[in-house]
Amino acid sequence: METTPSKPTPSIHAPSKIKPPPKSNIYPHGLIVGQGKFQYRVNCEWGMQDSEKYPVENCHDLAMDSQGRIFLVTDHPQNNVLIYSRTGELLDAWGTMFPCAHSIRIVNENGEEVIYLVDSGWITNRKWDGVSTDAWDSPTNKVIAQSGFIAKLTLDGRLIFTIGHPQTIGVYTPDQPFRPTDIAVAPNGDLYVTDGYGSDYVLHYSSNGQFIRRWGGANNANAECNLVNTHGIEVDLRNPNDPHLIVSSRGECKLKQFNLDGTYRGTIDTAGAHIGGPVFSGDHFFAPVCWSNINGKTVDNSGFISVFDKNNKVVTNIGGAAPCYKNGQLQPMCSSWDVFNHCHGLCVDGNGFVYVGQWRANQTYPIRLEPV
Template structure:
């Protein structure tokens, strides 16, 4: 195992962990931490891991920041589809400019890819990998990004929307599914990774606190359905003054570089860490 990047739980209750170690990119555990299976030798830049259920059959979407590609695989590792750099957009001149960090898949099979380490565009595809739309990109405007690290479809409101990380700017940005900016959720002091939604709460690993120049300073944050921070594991207590969240910071040295949160069926939390001395995920049991 090298860097632990992201983790999901499948319908069997198994925990699927993605690493960037090509001896075994995927490690599969039970909730007690027993290794059940492993596979994968083809993802040197394994970064984003998304679980999709299509009519009762589960698949994985894996982003690779080294190979500049996104893959759809079976649960045992067979590659079914590869999405390459979207050169047809005209905003990418070469494949190396596309460095995808995350995907999310809609109920109709549409795929959204966040290019968090590249040109910062969000690309939208149909279920067969045909490009439908793109938006965002690097820039200073509110509808642009600087480290669009993660993406999720938020169904807690009547109309589904995209929540997208803008990590360097310490916020999540809400967009319509067709790419129109709707809201900015400011999280001062929190360089957040991907948003993870379970029931009415949003969870996120905070890679670093204050800003990206402060290594080994992360924590894990939890927001309610009103976008209010209700808890920071390893971080300072969230404080609001006149309705405005005050800067947050690491308070306890629990994490080094937390990179993702997985919430299991019993609401236990698993936090994966990057560049943290090859530590395995930490489990936090619901009290």
């Protein structure tokens, strides 16, 4: 398959059949990954649970509330949200109404924390033939597509409102798919949604869910404004006088910067890494890489986590080869095959611990990375 797919590649899709070097699915506890001051001991036992009671399919994303509880979203039909303590104790589990729970944000609004949960629209097929997993147009594939949505919830899972297909407000035509992948919340409460498995726009809404504008998609006069499999998004507040968005164009192996009104301002090349949206921690941000390119091919089980500094330069690849710049250009990045399959979502706590969820990782639970 080409480096940049001709259409968005959902997180439930594998981009190729190329096999990586042999790799055990039993992660070695105590393995140290990363470089420089970003080195971590891998704790693969942190999130493990009884898979009969609390099964997971893909661990899509994580977020932390003000009490230090870690919320994991998973697309298993038996439970969509698992809530952990920082030590890995399971505190609660709820939700069956989000069949492809894909992204989660927890924000404080007027003194009360709320959840924004993004469902990307892929569902388990009750007519699955038991074999097909990558036959996306087949009626007997393991998963099939429907429209996605965004839900605003209380911390205990009570629904406040939803945002559905933009055709209902005349923004999309009925034939345009809507399968959102992520959401960012600006300081004023405005919402920014990436339609990364649908039509590849960023959709801007007010805090009440009222549509304001859209941008991105394909075939823009300025190709840098195009978005391909726009998987993640966050507001960069490192300079409080210059808030702006960083948006992943995962199919292009790039992060793109936009002002809050959608005007383009720059591109960060990620050199062959199919990268998700940023998670900020101080002056740095972490970004999950689901696949990396090797010899021009997108390879399965080649994920890692890139760490960027305040100048948006990669300083560490956790689970990947050390970054290298030549003449100011980032050289191709790839997995070191130490620990990860496909890094999909993460959160970082105040003590620097990193909690990582993976897609297509044999139904394994989140991993905790403990600073060395």
